[in-house]
Amino acid sequence: IPPSNVMIVYSLASGGVSIAALFIAGYVPGILLGLALMIAAGAIAQKRKYPVGQWVAFGEAAAIFFSALPSLLLVILVMGGIILGWFTPTEASAIAVVYTFVLSVIVYREIKWSELPRLLTDSAATTAIVLLLVGTSMGMSWVMSSANIPQTISATLLELSSNPIVLLLIINLILLVVGTFMDMTPAVLIFTPIFLPVVKSFGMDPIHFGIVIIFNLCMGLCTPPVGTALFVGCGVANTTIAKVWRPLIPFFAAMLIVLLLVTYVPALSLYLPKLLGF
Numbered sequence: 307i308p309p310s311n312v313m314i315v316y317s318l319a320s321g322g323v324s325i326a327a328l329f330i331a332g333y334v335p336g337i338l339l340g341l342a343l344m345i346a347a348g349a350i351a352q353k354r355k356y357p358v359g360q361w362v363a364f365g366e367a368a369a370i371f372f373s374a375l376p377s378l379l380l381v382i383l384v385m386g387g388i389i390l391g392w393f394t395p396t397e398a399s400a401i402a403v404v405y406t407f408v409l410s411v412i413v414y415r416e417i418k419w420s421e422l423p424r425l426l427t428d429s430a431a432t433t434a435i436v437l438l439l440v441g442t443s444m445g446m447s448w449v450m451s452s453a454n455i456p457q458t459i460s461a462t463l464l465e466l467s468s469n470p471i472v473l474l475l476i477i478n479l480i481l482l483v484v485g486t487f488m489d490m491t492p493a494v495l496i497f498t499p500i501f502l503p504v505v506k507s508f509g510m511d512p513i514h515f516g517i518v519i520i521f522n523l524c525m526g527l528c529t530p531p532v533g534t535a536l537f538v539g540c541g542v543a544n545t546t547i548a549k550v551w552r553p554l555i556p557f558f559a560a561m562l563i564v565l566l567l568v569t570y571v572p573a574l575s576l577y578l579p580k581l582l583g584f
Contacts, residue, residue, distance in 0.1 A: 307336035308385070311396060312490045312523070316516045319498035323512045327584035331513050331575045335521060335568045342560040350556060376409055432541050451496060460500040470508040474569050477501055478522055485526015486533060493523050510572075513584070517575040521568055525561050528554070 308329035317325045362370070383405060384398045393401060410417045417425065459480065467473055484493050498519065505515045527535040530547050540547055568574050 307340075308332050308388075310520070312494055312520055313516065315491050315494045316498055316520060319495050320502055320512050320516065323516055324579075324584055327513050327579040328516050330578045330582060330584065331517050332520070333578060334574050335517055335564070338567065338574065339521075339561065339564045342564045343557055346556045346560040376413055377406075380405055432538055435537055435541060457500065460504060463501075463504055468508075470505075470510070471570070473504065473508070474510075474518075477505070478518070478565065478569060481519060481522035482525060482529075485523040486529045486531060488526075489534065490520075490523045490527070493526075494519065511576055513579055514572045514575045518565075518569050521565055525558075525565065529558065 310329070310332065313328040313332065314325055317323050317328060380402060384402055387393050387401065388398055411419070463473060463476060466476065481493075481497065484497065488496075501519070502512060502515060506512070527533050528539075530536060530551050536547060536550070540550055543550075
């Protein structure tokens with residue numbers, strides 16, 4: 307779901323696919339993914355008989371909504387600023403940090419000034435882990451490019467089959483594996499020029515393929531052994547990947563189901579862009 311830096315990277319790697327069209331195309335697949343994960347979480351909660359929250363009155367719900375309104379405005383600030391051209395997605399992330407800092411310290415007063423050194427230290431440690439993973443994946447991408455591995459993969463694909471269904475399935479499997487070892491940015495830069503001509507040969511829309519490749523690599527963020535989001539989550543929860551990966555299997559299954567839907571039902575990605583004239 308936009309704003310997404312990797313969509314901009316894909317636009318550059320694909321030779322100029324519309325960034326706005328990619329942003330719009332990401333909404334339906336992203337919402338479907340969210341719903342699938344909610345269903346998986348609900349099923350697990352039902353099976354384990356987790357405690358159920360109580361319904362609240364309309365007045366209380368309205369009061370809660372308005373108290374959360376400053377936080378909800380963050381989405382409007384970030385997306386509105388990007389769409390109107392006030393700042394880039396990267397700049398929007400910095401603005402989001404400043405905005406949430408003001409909310410937490412001044413508006414909601416959930417953080418004290420005395421706590422800032424500890425928070426900055428904790429965030430630096432978490433960021434260091436992520437950057438180490440990104441740096442390692444960049445080195446791996448250089449090795450793969452030097453060994454002509456991507457070009458070999460492309461040639462092998464075309465030799466294996468001319469059936470679009472089979473080719474897309476193989477591409478998905480390759481991207482899922484790649485996503486577990488590489489950061490999204492170098493993976494998009496390396497594999498987009500390789501796979502895009504292949505899928506174009508059987509008429510796949512570049513916008514649709516962009517959503518497919520990004521969806522695959524996003525799943526890699528939370529799959530071991532090098533899932534950066536998984537590492538961050540384990541760091542925040544003070545647990546280990548060994549304890550987390552097995553309970554994540556139902557969520558992986560939900561993501562795979564949505565991935566197949568997004569791959570083989572182009573309308574999920576292309577309906578909104580076409581409706582808006584892209």
